[in-house]
Amino acid sequence: MASTKGLEGITATESTISSIIDDKLTYVGYDIDDLANNSSFEEVVYLLWNQKLPTQNELNQFKTELISNMGIPSEVVDHLKSYDLSTVHPMAAVRTAVSMLGLFDPESDVMEEEANKRKALRLQAKIPTVVTAFARIRNGKDPVEPKRDLSFAANFLYMMNGKDPEDIEVEAFNKALVLHADHELNASTFTARVCVATLSDVYSGVTAAIGALKGPLHGGANERVMEMLTEIGSVEQAIPEIEKKLENKEKIMGMGHRVYRNGDPRAKHLREMSRELTELTGHSKYYDMSIKIEDYIKENKGLPANVDFYSASVYHSLGIDHDIFTPIFAVSRVSGWLAHILEQYADNRLIRPRAEYVGPKGQTYKPIEER
Ligand SMILES: CC(=O)SCCNC(=O)CCNC(=O)[C@H](O)C(C)(C)COP(=O)(O)OP(=O)(O)OC[C@H]1O[C@@H](n2cnc3c(N)ncnc32)[C@H](O)[C@@H]1OP(=O)(O)O
Numbered sequence: 001m002a003s004t005k006g007l008e009g010i011t012a013t014e015s016t017i018s019s020i021i022d023d024k025l026t027y028v029g030y031d032i033d034d035l036a037n038n039s040s041f042e043e044v045v046y047l048l049w050n051q052k053l054p055t056q057n058e059l060n061q062f063k064t065e066l067i068s069n070m071g072i073p074s075e076v077v078d079h080l081k082s083y084d085l086s087t088v089h090p091m092a093a094v095r096t097a098v099s100m101l102g103l104f105d106p107e108s109d110v111m112e113e114e115a116n117k118r119k120a121l122r123l124q125a126k127i128p129t130v131v132t133a134f135a136r137i138r139n140g141k142d143p144v145e146p147k148r149d150l151s152f153a154a155n156f157l158y159m160m161n162g163k164d165p166e167d168i169e170v171e172a173f174n175k176a177l178v179l180h181a182d183h184e185l186n187a188s189t190f191t192a193r194v195c196v197a198t199l200s201d202v203y204s205g206v207t208a209a210i211g212a213l214k215g216p217l218h219g220g221a222n223e224r225v226m227e228m229l230t231e232i233g234s235v236e237q238a239i240p241e242i243e244k245k246l247e248n249k250e251k252i253m254g255m256g257h258r259v260y261r262n263g264d265p266r267a268k269h270l271r272e273m274s275r276e277l278t279e280l281t282g283h284s285k286y287y288d289m290s291i292k293i294e295d296y297i298k299e300n301k302g303l304p305a306n307v308d309f310y311s312a313s314v315y316h317s318l319g320i321d322h323d324i325f326t327p328i329f330a331v332s333r334v335s336g337w338l339a340h341i342l343e344q345y346a347d348n349r350l351i352r353p354r355a356e357y358v359g360p361k362g363q364t365y366k367p368i369e370e371r
């Protein structure tokens with residue numbers, strides 16, 4: 001029984017949520033380019049959960065339900081205040097807060113389909129509040145309540161900064177949320193599905209998924225891209241520094257992908273947003289460095305930029321702290337995790353692959369005094 005390291009190329013489930021075929025990404029059959037250019041994040045969440053785009057009335061109702069559910073228990077806010085905020089990574093705080101939200105949901109362990117959908121809505125609504133509350137508390141500020149007349153994207157920026165965002169910021173942030181919402185059987189989504197396939201609850205599935213997204217080979221790469229760009233410091237230093245990293249066998253964050261070979265279709269949208277926003281905010285050097293690095297890695301290693309590469313300079317231009325980049329990924333991707341969790345429950349089977357045993361065989365047990 002030979003093993004496939006990293007389960008590369010293994011098809012582990014059927015799904016009707018998103019697909020990647022020949023480097024083309026679709027959500028429920030809609031091309032990511034159409035959705036990124038035309039839709040609100042709320043429409044995309046509705047699409048992922050209902051397998052159809054909403055009518056205007058359905059969308060209005062969905063937006064109202066989301067905003068009405070954004071509040072979080074005061075105990076969770078108090079808990080966020082109790083950490084040593086100088087050492088706790090926001091992803092660890094979000095992971096723990098999401099797990100804690102389950103303790104305050106009376107339907108946490110109710111496994112009926114309708115109850116699971118209600119929990120999905122609550123989680124989607126509350127994660128932005130957790131992330132922004134953490135970010136504000138850390139900066140010595142009180143959390144801000146959402147505004148009823150703002151979109152999901154605008155509310156995130158409003159709750160983060162305590163002031164109404166500019167239209168261009170909302171447009172960019174909405175597009176980033178749309179682009180990150182779902183991605184077939186990526187590591188965090190697979191984690192969520194494995195967890196709930198034991199018939200564990202929605203909160204456990206999302207908590208597990210956040211843990212998987214946190215790692216630098218997955219969602220955690222966007223923060224590391226910004227760290228790398230900051231360290232490199234100038235456009236002139238970009239290639240010499242990348243060459244050094246490659247010589248030291250370091251991986252270049254935001255580059256490469258398990259599935260895409262010729263390019264991640266989300267990257268071009270983020271590249272363009274990075275160009276516009278860095279120019280507008282006086283951070284063009286990060287865009288220029290990114291272009292040089294992308295071209296160099298493509299030419300020398302044949303690797304394309306992934307979704308995390310340009311999202312770094314986009315979020316930096318929006319004035320977001322670098323360690324909040326991955327939590328933002330979670331604010332969007334929770335929509336996909338929840339769609340997959342509901343799909344898993346609907347036609348469940350325990351996920352339990354095998355391991356190829358390569359350890360010692362036929363050992364003879366010795367009593368402890370003889371070892
Ligand atoms: C949202 C997301 O999760 S997108 C991915 C975010 N992660 C990153 O950006 C981290 C950097 N990238 C990587 O580590 C990888 O490209 C992954 C994890 C995304 C995909 O990895 P895998 O499909 O397992 O490829 P693997 O790590 O085996 O790499 C294959 C070869 O390409 C090289 N390679 C892959 N990515 C990179 C990179 N970013 N920088 C330098 N070399 C790389 C590897 O060193 C390896 O070379 P070798 O065969 O000479 O040893």
Ligand SMILES: O=C([O-])CC(=O)C(=O)O
Pocket residue numbers: 182183185186187258259306307
């Ligand atoms: O699909 C993957 O392996 C990683 C990725 O790009 C994502 O989760 O968006």
